[in-house]
């Protein structure tokens with residue numbers, strides 16, 4: 001079904017099934033749920049980025065009236081285990097890190113959880129935290145990953161080197177490549193810590209059900225953490241159930257365990273329901289961040305613009321715990337040379353422990369960082385060769401059938417020529433400068449994978465059934481984080497079974513009742529669960545069509561399901577109401593359901609040190625264009641136009657796709673201009689939204705979205721994923737536009753007014 | 768020290784006993800089980816807790832319940848018709864895909880409604896200015912601004 005067949009529901013801009021409840025304010029998010037007799041949980045966090053815990057005294061807190069539990073590391077049945085991210089295939093190779101529930105003996109970053117409290121009221125729980133006495137002996141910390149790599153650096157985690165991982169990508173011989181180059185551009189780029197800043201802070205509620213099962217209702221991207229939570233309690237996996245709520249924004253920040261293990265412990269110890277919601281400050285302080293990187297890039301080209309070589313060294317700051325750092329770095333490695341044809345490539349990447357807040361998944365997962373570097377480099381090369389920025393890119397873009405530096409063949413359409421042309425067209429006439437405002441425009445292109453790395457052996461399941469009245473039920477263990485994940489499964493099923501979308505009810509995100517569909521991460525749900533749902537719906541359709549063919553005496557091939565009817569496509573006017581066919585199947589004992597399992601291509605990784613071969617199922621390609629006005633006096637940047645063009649394969653729901661791309665563009669704009677979690681010696685200096693600055697409605701332009709639909713994605717109906725790709729190339733597009741406006745390049749994100757003013761002054765001083 | 772106050776919430780008069788430090792947001796969410804107003808930051812920086820107080824959008828996380836004794840409060844649960852019909856702003860949010868994760872949605876719909884009540888034909892610039900205190904992390908605002916603009920046009924027709 002990859003060709004552009006006319007579809008009834010797929011591709012239409014229809015409101016999502018979950019939008020009504022949300023607009024009515026009735027959606028029950030994690031913190032909106034309560035149970036009689038519930039307790040309130042709170043977490044005591046470390047005030048030091050690096051310290052020894054000499055003693056913890058909880059007796060005063062325990063004696064406070066209304067306090068039902070005070071727990072420290074010694075109360076956790078299994079305090080240390082291995083980080084997993086919903087994957088059921090054990091990869092090994094240093095790919096997984098330490099998961100520690102509560103700090104024991106030492107704290108490794110500021111905000112690390114040290115103790116838990118459950119009490120009858122929130123104020124009592126807060127009071128109890130104050131009564132817990134922890135004696136710390138501050139230790140020297142290490143806050144710069146480059147310093148942390150040195151042999152004599154203090155160790156962040158006892159018994160393990162600070163360098164978590166070193167990867168390399170090697171293609172050809174870079175020495176030779178640079179000797180063939182006429183122009184070589186060499187720069188160092190830096191990108192900051194970033195907070196996900198979902199508006200819904202981490203939250204959940206746990207209770208013990210009537211069978212003794214620990215049940216956790218939580219805002220998460222990964223319900224399959226239930227296994228890890230059961231391990232923490234030393235319980236069989238089937239004694240822990242996780243129910244995912246509609247999530248008030250995820251962006252990767254609810255991919256790791258957040259409140260679940262704390263809730264499970266507190267409810268297990270007290271036997272009472274417990275609710276725990278982080279404060280905003282706690283969220284900024286303690287949950288994962290986007291990795292800061294230092295990126296040293298050297299790119300060579302011929303006079304005519306053809307690239308000859310690229311060499312890069314990447315160092316990412318993992319913070320105090322491993323979490324997803326090796327994975328994120330691996331994404332960066334594959335993406336480091338960008339979507340370009342380069343004969344000689346060498347990339348070295350390191351991810352390093354420090355005493356900073358730990359870093360992990362954040363929308364784009366290692367792709368936006370390197371895109372900022374490689375696309376700034378391309379712009380520099382354009383200037384040096386005298387070529388237009390789009391010309392030099394279009395000359396070097398990879399095409400279908402060609403290989404990345406890792407050797408992975410791009411088996412699907414690469415739409416970069418089109419997306420670039422569309423963006424250039426849409427930028428239109430240049431806005432005229434006025435006063436001290438300089439106008440500039442820039443473009444940047446990028447690639448981002450969708451679907452998990454193939455050596456994770458990713459699978460998804462979906463269950464589709466049709467009821468006696470012709471209404472349809474989907475059960476799929478997906479988490480809906482606001483991207484329309486659940487709704488697109490409804491649309492796919494409605495299309496295949498010929499029913500209106502309102503006839504479909506979907507149950508999601510329950511480890512006890514919905515088939516496992518894997519994580520809502522890696523832009524994988526439409527691809528994975530979309531395909532699983534498509535398979536399941538097609539099986540149900542087959543049964544119905546077969547039955548109806550018998551009833552009507554018509555060849556099954558000529559039947560179609562439309563508007564709750566089975567009709568003869570040949571126009572004989574013969575038809576049957578769908579529910580009549582369902583009833584006939586039911587009385588024959590024919591199964592009216594199907595559970596499908598979709599498998600991504602499985603590969604094994606040959607070795608971890610050298611990244612080679614196929615790592616991802618496919619990529620989404622796109623281009624951003626920006627026009628900016630830069631105030632030469634104040635350094636303030638205003639984004640006048642922001643254009644995103646992506647090959648989405650096929651838009652399943654146009655509104656959702658455009659929404660993802662617009663939201664992603666602004667997420668990327670925040671990354672470009674204002675967002676930075678500032679850590680000073682491990683201490684967070686930006687613990688609220690008045691220091692951590694998100695784009696407001698006043699700061700952003702209308703994003704113009706241009707969709708290309710090649711139909712050549714690996715998702716259902718040829719769709720590609722867009723959730724993360726939509727962020728990738730915004731920052732370099734804006735940085736390139738700033739360069740175009742004022743003739744200075746900023747190598748460090750975010751592009752703050754101070755940096756602009758300083759750079760302009762330096763330029764002036766140099767004459 | 769608890770004190771009795773009276774609030775008209777979504778058209779219904781409610782007598783409540785509240786502590787002197789109790790916030791309107793907690794009264795709505797915990798006492799009245801109206802969870803449409805959200806906790807996003809608790810210190811007036813995100814707009815997720817927006818409700819209408821005598822028709823004006825306010826931040827319930829910064830408002831002491833006692834201080835608004837006698838007022839009229841409208842939450843997201845109170846703006847649709849009693850027959851379950853959507854308010855035009857709600858409907859426009861749906862049609863424009865202005866709802867993604869939905870966490871900012873109650874606050875933004877109420878703010879949009881307040882703007883249109885006060886200025887039925889706002890320009891795009893006026894809309895952007897009026898909703899600046901309501902953060903949305905998902906949409907990038909484009910569809911939200913269009914939704915408010917479009918419901919103003921429809922409201923007039």
Ligand code: FES
Nearest residue numbers: 807809811814828
């Ligand atoms: S919760 Fe009130 S402004 Fe954020």
Ligand code: FES
Nearest residue numbers: 868871903904905
């Ligand atoms: S829709 Fe998620 S914050 Fe606005």
